Amino acid sequence: MIISLISGIIMYREIFAFIDISAPINLERDLHMLSAYWAFTLLSMHIGFYFDMIKAISKKTLKIKGHSRELIVFLHMSAIAFVIYAFIKNDILSYMFLRTHFVFFDLEQPLIFFFDGKVDIDTKDS
Numbered sequence: 001m002i003i004s005l006i007s008g009i010i011m012y013r014e015i016f017a018f019i020d021i022s023a024p025i026n027l028e029r030d031l032h033m034l035s036a037y038w039a040f041t042l043l044s045m046h047i048g049f050y051f052d053m054i055k056a057i058s059k060k061t062l063k064i065k066g067h068s069r070e071l072i073v074f075l076h077m078s079a080i081a082f083v084i085y086a087f088i089k090n091d092i093l094s095y096m097f098l099r100t101h102f103v104f105f106d107l108e109q110p111l112i113f114f115f116d117g118k119v120d121i122d123t124k125d126s
Contacts, residue, residue: 004035030098037095044083051076 009016011028047054058064058072087093094100 001035001039003031004039007032007035030101033095033101033103034098037092041092041096048080051080 007028009019010021010023011025011032013022055072055076058076059069062072064072091100095103
């Protein structure tokens with residue numbers, strides 16, 4: 001997170017002109033993208049560690065009893081499955097290890113497919 005903050009400040013030289021820091025723009029962009037993908041992935045894993053707590057809060061908030069509990073578990077498992085699917089489909093590991101240096105958004109695809117991967121993680125044309 002700190003690397004993302006620092007690289008973002010360095011990247012936007014016009015806004016932070018009073019800070020006299022310079023670095024190659026490609027390095028700044030790579031560090032910014034790298035730190036953003038790692039932070040997002042680690043944050044997602046952190047949230048996943050609290051799955052039981054989230055499930056309990058969902059049940060209490062929605063006042064679910066009986067067989068409806070299976071519905072909550074199904075919905076949570078579906079969300080987890082979608083995150084794993086989107087992670088693999090969008091080849092996020094290639095961004096996390098800087099094998100891919102450019103994020104491609106296919107603006108010609110139907111809007112529903114664009115938002116397919118945007119719900120949980122950024123999308124990339126595979």
